[in-house]
Amino acid sequence: MLISGLLIALLGISSPVSTGPDYSECYENTFCIEAEDTGNRVDIYVRSLVDWEVTIFLEVEMANMRPDTAMPLVQSMPGKKRTHALSLKVRDIGYPWSFSYNLTWIPGDAGARHDADAVYELPFAKGRSFAVGQGFQGRETHQGTYAIDFLLPEGTPVHAARGGTVVDTADRFTEGKLDPVLKAAGNFVTIRHDDGTFGYYVHFRHQGVAVRAGDRVETGQLIGYSGNTGYSSGPHLHFEVFSTTKEMSSRTLPVRFRTGRHGVTYLEEGQRYRR
Ligand SMILES: [Zn+2]
Known part of the structure; x- marks a missing residue:
């Protein structure tokens, strides 16, 4: 069973215009976490590299930011897709902000139901x-x-x-x-x-x-x-x-x-x- 954890940090003072991920970190050739800085918020995506689902457990530390979803985030991500995980909004625009995250993951969809006829x-x-x-x-x-x-x-x-x-x-x-x-x-x-x-x-x-x-x-x-x-x-x-x-x-x-x-x-x- 694969389980990985890593701590990363992204720092900014707002306003770069994004043309692709500003940050990307990939895990065991299975999926990548990508972050895009839009100026007043950072959008975080999971980009799958495989055909099967992964379930992530994400904790985020923030300064001058707030998440748009409950923390910690536990979410199953589909295979072969780029899925929005969460966004972090900058509270006071123009002031420095930062965040870092701690990720644990496991292969599989926590919502999967065994086919009763199998x-x-x-x-x-x-x-x-x-x-x-x-x-x-x-x-x-x-x-x-x-x-x-x-x-x-x-x-x-x-x-x-x-x-x-x-x-x-x-x-x-x-x-x-x-x-x-x-x-x-x-x-x-x-x-x-x-x-x-x-x-x-x-x-x-x-x-x-x-x-x-x-x-x-x-x-x-x-x-x-x-x-x-x-x-x-x-x-x-x-x-x-x-x-x-x-x-x-x-x-x-x-x-x-x-x-x-x-x-x-x-x-x-x-x-x-x-x-
Ligand atoms: Zn046995």
Whole structure:
């Protein structure tokens, strides 16, 4: 999960006529904050560089300025657009003004609603069957989490449970064991679904990811090879669907799968399912 913060400052004594952003700061090739000084106010925009939403949490310190919206600002910004975030009006024109901001952000739309009709494919090749280790709210490491562990041996092809746009991946990690130190060291793929939720697949083998950020993937498409990297007690694929929250966090969601013998169903721990 990407979260960044930065403090910047813009100072002025009014009146430059703006022909483009007077200030621009970009974050992880994902979006840029741009500020335009119009003389009696500064307009602040978020310009997205990607296809998916981000949610920002913005705090602003001001001198001789006032915001046109409640602070702190928490707002989800659409992908591939330049969106007005807020304006800071100069109180006493002709007198010096300044502001600085502190930004935190997270991928995703805090207003996204999971499509209630969505049915997921089992994340492996058609015709194959694997057992579920831990299921939703599993007692080992899934307490409070709607996640599924599929017991895939290392090197098993992993297929997208649902199509969308690849947001982020990692496949540089080599080590895996049940040690909290390795919680951020699992190779993964995150896919944004068309309803604004995300599918998260983790524990791919070293160099075992077959897609890149920005790729469009279809349901059932090969996305990589299972492994045992990160916080993991043995080879498996951990899969969860999550949405972003206004509290700058995420929550996992219970989802149903299409299965060979059991029809469309929530998956159960210990049960084996054929795709
Ligand atoms: Zn898991």
